[in-house]
Amino acid sequence: MYNDVGEHVFNILHTLDIGALVIEEDLSISWKNKYFDKHYSTDQKSLNDLCRDFKSVEGERSFLHILEDVRSSKEHSIISVDCQLSKRGAAPCDVWIYPLQEERSLIVCQLQTPEKTAQCEALLQMARYDPVSELPNRMYFLEMLGEKLLSQQHSESLMSVMVIDFNELDTYDTVFSITSDELLLLALKERLNDVSKKHALFARVAPSKFAIVCETAVTPAEVQKVAQEILHLFFEPISVEGHLVYAELSIGISLYPTDANNAKNLLLKAEKTASAIQKTELNSYGFAHKLPEKNVDKILKISTDLPAAVENEEIFFVFQPQYCLDEGRFCGAELLARWEHPELGFISPEIFIPLAEQTGMIRTVTMKAFMEASKMFKALEGRGIKDFSLSVNISPNMLLYNGFMEDLEFFIESYEMADKALYLEVTENDFARNFSKMIDALNAIRDMGIKIEMDDYGTGYTSLQYLSKLPIDTLKIDRSFVQDIDSDQQQAVLFKAICDMASALGYDIVAEGVETEAENRVVQQYKNVRVQGYYYSKPLQVNELFELLEKAVVL
Amino acid sequence: MTKRILIVDDVEFILDFEAKAIESVKNDAGFAIVVDKASTVTDAKELVDANRYDLIISDMNLPDGTGTEIAKFALEKDEGTRIAALTIYPQRYEGERGYFDAFFKKPILPSVFKENIRLLLHA
Numbered sequence: 001m002y003n004d005v006g007e008h009v010f011n012i013l014h015t016l017d018i019g020a021l022v023i024e025e026d027l028s029i030s031w032k033n034k035y036f037d038k039h040y041s042t043d044q045k046s047l048n049d050l051c052r053d054f055k056s057v058e059g060e061r062s063f064l065h066i067l068e069d070v071r072s073s074k075e076h077s078i079i080s081v082d083c084q085l086s087k088r089g090a091a092p093c094d095v096w097i098y099p100l101q102e103e104r105s106l107i108v109c110q111l112q113t114p115e116k117t118a119q120c121e122a123l124l125q126m127a128r129y130d131p132v133s134e135l136p137n138r139m140y141f142l143e144m145l146g147e148k149l150l151s152q153q154h155s156e157s158l159m160s161v162m163v164i165d166f167n168e169l170d171t172y173d174t175v176f177s178i179t180s181d182e183l184l185l186l187a188l189k190e191r192l193n194d195v196s197k198k199h200a201l202f203a204r205v206a207p208s209k210f211a212i213v214c215e216t217a218v219t220p221a222e223v224q225k226v227a228q229e230i231l232h233l234f235f236e237p238i239s240v241e242g243h244l245v246y247a248e249l250s251i252g253i254s255l256y257p258t259d260a261n262n263a264k265n266l267l268l269k270a271e272k273t274a275s276a277i278q279k280t281e282l283n284s285y286g287f288a289h290k291l292p293e294k295n296v297d298k299i300l301k302i303s304t305d306l307p308a309a310v311e312n313e314e315i316f317f318v319f320q321p322q323y324c325l326d327e328g329r330f331c332g333a334e335l336l337a338r339w340e341h342p343e344l345g346f347i348s349p350e351i352f353i354p355l356a357e358q359t360g361m362i363r364t365v366t367m368k369a370f371m372e373a374s375k376m377f378k379a380l381e382g383r384g385i386k387d388f389s390l391s392v393n394i395s396p397n398m399l400l401y402n403g404f405m406e407d408l409e410f411f412i413e414s415y416e417m418a419d420k421a422l423y424l425e426v427t428e429n430d431f432a433r434n435f436s437k438m439i440d441a442l443n444a445i446r447d448m449g450i451k452i453e454m455d456d457y458g459t460g461y462t463s464l465q466y467l468s469k470l471p472i473d474t475l476k477i478d479r480s481f482v483q484d485i486d487s488d489q490q491q492a493v494l495f496k497a498i499c500d501m502a503s504a505l506g507y508d509i510v511a512e513g514v515e516t517e518a519e520n521r522v523v524q525q526y527k528n529v530r531v532q533g534y535y536y537s538k539p540l541q542v543n544e545l546f547e548l549l550e551k552a553v554v555l
Numbered sequence: 556m557t558k559r560i561l562i563v564d565d566v567e568f569i570l571d572f573e574a575k576a577i578e579s580v581k582n583d584a585g586f587a588i589v590v591d592k593a594s595t596v597t598d599a600k601e602l603v604d605a606n607r608y609d610l611i612i613s614d615m616n617l618p619d620g621t622g623t624e625i626a627k628f629a630l631e632k633d634e635g636t637r638i639a640a641l642t643i644y645p646q647r648y649e650g651e652r653g654y655f656d657a658f659f660k661k662p663i664l665p666s667v668f669k670e671n672i673r674l675l676l677h678a
Contacts, residue, residue, distance in 0.1 A: 307643040307661065311566045364662035371568055403666030410665040414575035 009127050016119055018108055023067070025103035036109075063095075067105060070097045076124070076143065096120060098127060099139065130204040132182050133189050138267075141203035141211055145263035148200065148213065149256065158218035159256040161266045164192065164210045164230060165274035167248035167358065184245060187238045195230050209274070211267060218255070220287060227251045227285035234283070246400075248358070250278035251285035259288045279303045279355045302347060303355050310364045315339045315352075317372045318539040321548060322389075322510060326527040330549055332389035333376075334425070334532065335369050336539050353395075362395045367411075369393070373422060374415035376542070385549060389421035391453055396430035399441040412448055423474065425453040428460035431470065442471040453510065458498065468505055475502040479513025482533070486518035499526050557587040558676055559606060563599045563613035563625060564641065569663075570594065573612065576668050584676070596620035603629045608636050610675050612659070615642040626654035637675050 010031070013020045019036035021029050063079075070077045076098040098106040106127075108120060128140035136144065148159070166188060192210060196202035201213035217226045234247045252274030260266045269288040277286040279299045309315045319333035339347045356362040369392045380388050398404055412418050424445060431438055431454075442452050451473040454462075458478040462470070477498055485491045495511075502509045514520050514533035523531055537548060562573045570592050581588040591606065593599040596619045603611070603625070611629055613622035626638045639657040642648060652658065659671060 310662075311569065311643075361662055363664055367572070367662070367664075368568065371572070403664055406666040407664055410576065410579060410669075414579055 009123065012123065012126065013108070016123070018119060018123075020106065020108045022100070023105045023107060030104070067097060067107075071099050071103055071105060073099075073146070076139075094120070096124070098124075132185055133204045135189065135210070136201070136203040138203070138205040141201060141205055142263045142267060144201055145213055145266065148215075149261070149263060157215070160214045160218050160223045161254045161256070161270045162212045162214065162223070162227065162230075163205065163252045163267070163270040163274045164212070165250050165252065165271070165278055166208045167250070167278055184238070184240045187240055187245075188247060191233045191238065192230065195226065195233065199226075205267065205271075209271065211270070220255070223253050223255070223287075224285070227253065231283055231285065248278075249283060250274045252277060252288065253285060254288040275300065279358050298344070299351070299355070302341070302344070302352060303359060305341065306352065306355060306359060306361050309339060309341070310361065310368055314341060315365060315368070317369060318541060319376070319390075319545045320532055320539040321537045321545065322391075322530045322532045323536045324530050325524060330537075331387060331530065332391065332421070332423075333540075333545060334391040335372060335393070337365055337369065337393075357395050357397050362398060363401075366392065366394060366398055367407075370411040370415060370417075373420075374411070374417055377417060377420045377422075379542070379546075383546065383549075387421070388549075389423055389451075391423040391425050393455070394424045394426055396426065396438065399426070399430075400437055404441070405444055408445065408450075409448065412450070418449060421451070423451045423453045425455040425476065427455040428457050428462055431460070431462060431466075439469075439471060446471055446473075458494075464501070467501075472507060474508040474510055476510040476512055479533070482511055482513045482519055482523065483515075484519070485522045486516070492522060495522075499529065503528060557589055558584075558609040559589045559591070560672075561591045561593065561599065561602055561606075561608045561611045561613075563593045563596075563611070563617065563622065565594045565614065565618050567594075569614070572663075572665075573668070576665050577672060579665075580669050580672050580676075584673070588676075594618075596624050599625045600628050603632060607633060610637045610639070610672070612639045612641055612672075615640050615644075615648055621648075621651075623648070623651045623654055626651075630654065639671070639675060 010033075013033045014035075016033070017035055018033075019039060020033040021036055022031040024030045066077065066079055076096065078094055078096045080094055093109050096108040098108070100106055108123070128136060128143075130137045145161070152159070189204075189210070192202070192212075196210075196212055199212050199214045199216070201211070203211050205211045212226075214223060214226060217223045230251060231249070234249055238245045238247055252270040252272065254260060254266045254269040254273065256266055259269050273286050273288045276299050277284055279302075316338055317335045318338055320336055321330045322332040322334065323329070324331040337349055337353065339349070339352050341347050353362070353365075356365050373390045373392055376390055380386075412422075426438075426442070446452060452471060453474040453476050454470065454472045455476045456478045457475045458481050475498070477495065481491060481495050481498065483491070485495055499509055508530070509526070509528060510530045510532065511523050511526075512532055514523055514531045514535045516535060519533075520531070520535050523529060540548060560577060562570060562577070564570045564573065574590050574592065577588060577590050591602050591608075593602055594617075596617050599611075599613065602608075608629065611625065613625050615622040622640050622642075626640070629636050629638060637656045638654065639659055640648065640651075640655045641659045641661060641663065643661045645658045645660050648658070656675060657671065659668070
């Protein structure tokens with residue numbers, strides 16, 4: 001019903017001999033428990049009647065004012081009143097007011113007897129804690145954080161709030177085997193324990209979110225260290241009922257007092273940052289002050305619209321042609337995803353690809369890329385164009401996903417690509433994560449007859465020793481080495497060194513980003529290199545690519 | 556023994572993908588599978604009327620209606636037909652879950668899709 005304190009609290013309230021009701025923002029009563037219904041006059045429908053009957057013993061402040069104070073402070077309050085509600089007439093009574101979300105309040109009124117006070121305290125305890133993790137819930141977290149802030153108001157101490165947001169915990173369930181949510185949650189909490197016990201507050205603030213308040217780590221550098229420590233805790237998978245779960249998380253951080261000076265806004269800012277981070281980068285963290293509001297909103301909209309975009313064909317593929325210098329012809333193309341959003345126009349792949357990785361939609365995008373490649377191979381064959389390769393970019397998340405090999409095999413077989421020159425491109429940085437798993441995956445892919453291209457070479461940290469051991473066929477030299485290669489002597493030296501090394505190791509070479517005639521003149525000296533870039537062609541639609549190929553054949 | 560499956564989706568590449576995935580299940584299923592395709596509720600109902608299906612897999616959001624309409628129609632004709640819904644937003648159709656044996660959440664992956672087909676055909 002009101003999920004901020006949990007269904008269980010309301011169920012228990014029905015069984016107790018304590019009057020309880022929920023008051024909406026417009027002061028109407030939206031829920032009352034059985035005891036309230038039975039023992040208080042049934043014609044008490046509105047809060048105005050209730051206020052008249054709750055005479056605060058504090059005198060000056062009316063019950064209505066107290067209620068407003070509670071709502072705006074988001075902290076619960078217990079007041080003593082002379083309650084006229086009971087059919088037996090006026091009696092001293094404690095009224096406990098607890099703020100709920102959406103400006104509702106839960107009101108519990110009880111006669112002042114020790115027994116009922118104990119019941120109410122037990123209830124308070126329950127309303128404050130999340131029943132599964134046994135951690136403080138959102139409301140109690142805000143209440144405690146509020147108290148902390150209040151006590152520090154006059155000192156100049158700093159504080160940080162960290163929200164740890166686990167990506168779509170529900171997607172770990174499948175249609176046929178439901179892994180226990182609760183066990184997974186407890187396992188996540190358990191992992192966080194080491195870090196959380198060093199810090200002041202630890203709570204479960206939403207179904208998939210935990211929050212930590214740090215008083216010892218308050219400068220960006222210190223907080224960053226804690227965030228890294230937390231990310232590190234989830235490098236290894238979690239075992240739940242025999243299933244290995246790789247938790248995907250993002251951490252949003254807000255700093256007191258720079259980002260906000262009250263509990264609610266500190267938590268909200270950290271939460272919003274965590275969701276925005278989650279959409280753009282896997283297992284990462286970010287600071288609230290570094291994310292401009294507008295960007296956050298745009299990212300959230302894009303991520304909502306993404307699932308339907310592939311099916312609506314808003315996401316489509318263009319082909320970036322590659323030119324073989326030694327053969328003097330266009331000999332391949334890289335498939336590049338494009339998204340034309342009906343309202344926002346073209347959205348950069350740099351924004352939506354990481355987002356697709358986060359939401360799992362990358363699987364559909366990649367699937368579509370395979371289908372496009374298959375269609376293109378057939379079309380090329382139909383036009384008698386042979387020896388033409390197609391490269392599909394692949395996210396490391398796909399490679400590490402368990403069913404990927406089976407899926408890839410399916411595409412190769414069902415879409416008849418077994419004898420085609422299909423390349424999968426993996427970026428150099430991807431190798432840094434899960435190195436050995438990555439190597440195994442790439443070896444298996446090569447066994448299927450698919451070639452591997454290492455994309456963006458030179459931007460990562462692959463040591464030469466590793467490079468010689470990687471199961472790859474082609475090294476794609478990053479555009480930053482080609483830029484100004486004609487005028488920058490150092491660039492030319494580095495480019496030559498990479499080409500020499502790649503040739504010695506037996507790798508094919510692709511140079512990216514050849515844009516000017518002068519750059520091309522230098523690159524052309526390397527006959528065994530394939531080149532791509534605006535000097536040769538911009539990315540093309542299918543029909544444009546065929547025009548280019550046919551023109552080139554005529555030439 | 557031959558099992559007959561109807562797949563319904565208005566997106567051509569998904570329909571094609573599903574057909575290919577079922578085709579590859581067929582190879583090791585030990586029984587023949589016949590696949591029919593439809594892209595609208597109207598076409599699907601016509602096929603349901605004319606044939607007996609062991610399994611129907613339908614997209615929820617179709618140009619002329621929802622997968623639930625097909626499910627209701629099919630169940631009226633034959634309660635034994637197993638029906639799976641395919642949707643990006645399973646939570647939107649929580650209230651209609653009773654008409655379906657399973658909800659497949661998009662994006663669909665070949666390996667998961669094939670496994671689900673196997674389970675639905677054997678169960």
